[in-house]
Amino acid sequence: MTTLVEQLISKMGLGEEPNVLEKTTELLRLLELRSTNVPLQINEYGKIVLCADIACSVLDIGFDKEQALKLSALRKTHYANNKRMFEKLLELNKLASIKDICVQLSLNEVAHKAEDILAMFKKFARDDADPDHPQYAAMAVFHACRLLKKKVSKPKLMPFSNLRPTQWQQLEQQFERLIAKHLKDLNVTTAGVKNKFTQQEEQNGLSKKQKSSEKTEIEEYEKWKSRMLATAEAKLKELENIA
Structure with a gap:
């Protein structure tokens, strides 16, 4: 003789799905234990259908919500609210991120x-x-x-x-x-940070230009110094030859 759980599982088209019956039965037993001090205002059909729904979520098996609503004899909002409460009692409620x-x-x-x-x-x-x-x-x-x-x-x-x-x-x-x-x-x-960054970039740009200018001046001085030394040496040799 088939149980009510088996009948409803079959009517929801889940009779051939592996482990659904076992998982649904397991959740129903666990729910019974954890709802001792929490009166569940829901009919037996609704309780079984909801546990089957949760079992399918756990097992990653497709579930026909429209058919489930009809079999549970619950309104859509009542169904959703009780499912959340069941998941909480069963410690299966995952907070959506x-x-x-x-x-x-x-x-x-x-x-x-x-x-x-x-x-x-x-x-x-x-x-x-x-x-x-x-x-x-x-x-x-x-x-x-x-x-x-x-x-x-x-x-x-x-x-x-x-x-x-x-x-x-x-x-x-x-x-x-x-x-x-x-x-x-x-x-x-953010705009202030961008402006500050832009100002820093401009200052860095100016600083680079100044350094580049200073470097150019140093190079020009070195060239002038070499030229002057070369000229002096040439004149010195010229004087030595005359003497």
């Missing part, structure tokens, strides 16, 4: 600017902010796209942040104020 986000959304060209923005946030953010939370990486990528005039789909980017729309909007405004205040200062500082 700027690199992860840029690779998945094909935004590699904005990664460097996003890193600069995140570094600036870490420097000037409130003490109670956790800079490692994925919301800040996602927001840094979003504003990097804005600054570099690169189109990005906010609905595709927002899931990386684990934020609700209202929370996203608040953080977006916070980053806007931060960038308006400090990115301008950074640009001014």
Whole structure:
């Protein structure tokens, strides 16, 4: 007699995939142990489907999310929220980095600017902010796209942040104020460094010209000295011959 787990695995088209059933069962048992003090408000179907979803992620096996949603009888947001909670309980939640986000959304060209923005946030953010939370990486990528005039789909980017729309909007405004205040200062500082570098180059250029001029004068003096000595020697020999 097949179990409910086996039935759902089969309905999701994963019955022939190696190790999926075993991994899903393992995760369900582990979840049961770790959720003793955390009441899971989710039906048994949803619990199994979510563990199968996580198992496929771990095993790097393709997973049909649309079919999974139907079988779980969960709304899309409820499904996503419970998956994050399961991953946390199972200690499998990997925080998305700027690199992860840029690779998945094909935004590699904005990664460097996003890193600069995140570094600036870490420097000037409130003490109670956790800079490692994925919301800040996602927001840094979003504003990097804005600054570099690169189109990005906010609905595709927002899931990386684990934020609700209202929370996203608040953080977006916070980053806007931060960038308006400090990115301008950074640009001014950079321009100042460039100007200073240019002045140093000009001074170095003048110094080189002066040295070159001094060197030329020394060479001309040596030539004059040699010529004068040669002339004196010639006259001395001439006088000796006359005598």
